[in-house]
Amino acid sequence: MAMQQEWAGKDYYGDLGVSSSASAADIKKAYRKLARENHPDSHPGDKAAEEKFKRVAEAYDVLGDEARRKEYDQFKSMMGAGRFGGGGTGFPGGFRTTQTDFSDYSGFSDIFGNAGAGQAGDGGIGDLFGGLFNRGGGAGRNARPSRGADVETEITLDFREAAKGTTFPVELTGDAPCTTCHGSGSKDGKTHRCSHCSGSGYIRENNGAFGMARPCPECQGTGEIIEDPCPTCRGTGTVRRARTITVRIPAGVVDGQKVRLAGQGEAGPNGTPAGDLFVSVHVRDDKVFTRSGDDLEVTVPVSFGELALGGTVTVPTLEKRVRVKIPAGTPNGRTLRVKGRGVPKKSGKAGDLLVTVEVKVPDDLDAAATSALRAYHQAERDSGFDPRAGWAGAQ
């Protein structure tokens, strides 16, 4: 079975720090302690805690269920030693990855953004978290959402800001953590264990061969019931208010791109994770530059003399201006490539600057230029140069 193959690399007892002969009560106790200690909500941005939290939750999903624990034990004894090195960190989940995921925004919901593929619907922990943290929070008919709503906003950036990356203040009105109770929803911080789900935060339902878990509707998946609700937010942990957040737009965004900022959406009820903020970026055209991926394109007007004789032109980039050498005999319209002067990339390198030369023909020559050009024209003919030599339209 697929699930059992995954078990080969796991050490669920080790993850919970209990012996394989631990009682169901000890397993639950260990799980609750570790889950609380490593909850991503109290360790924003801490990847190690997130990782641990995931492992603990996954371990308890199996060991906390008598039948599944038995299956797991049997599987392990069948495999021999039971402890296999290098437990995988694959996290089966029903969460959808959306949009461009900028990994430098390491908010909480990123842990669902890299969900392992192909595990959805196996009735395991994927269903639990898929339900708990579903986009928009539709976690079952009676349960309130256990994750803040996603928020969408739009910004318009100048071409150069978009290319170089920028920070941008965005004002949002929506659910934000209640300052009175710091988002907990509790007046005095006192809670008691939810009796409906025995504090696990979810209800397991058996549908034939597959166990399905969904968040507990009594405690909204928190496992705890607030004794004295906070008067400011009436126990929800959130209040609606306007807030300004600074959105960091990474270098190289293009017009129409959506940037996801994990955990910057509306606050979730009772201190549950915030939703995500999606920023649709519009980019204004620039008078000088266009882009082709990470390459920055610029067209430079040049004279015939500069192309024929060769020369040097000064060209703007996103940073300081650079000097570009034009080799003698460069044809009009040729594109010269200047390495590493284009749009910054995530890797820290940059694309190239593509300089296209375009001859500008003078429309008003003075006497000296006219006579010099006439003389040149004659010399050109005398040398045998024919601009239409080899041209298919010549016949």
Ligand SMILES: [Zn+2]
């Ligand atoms: Zn409050």
Ligand SMILES: [Zn+2]
């Ligand atoms: Zn409950």
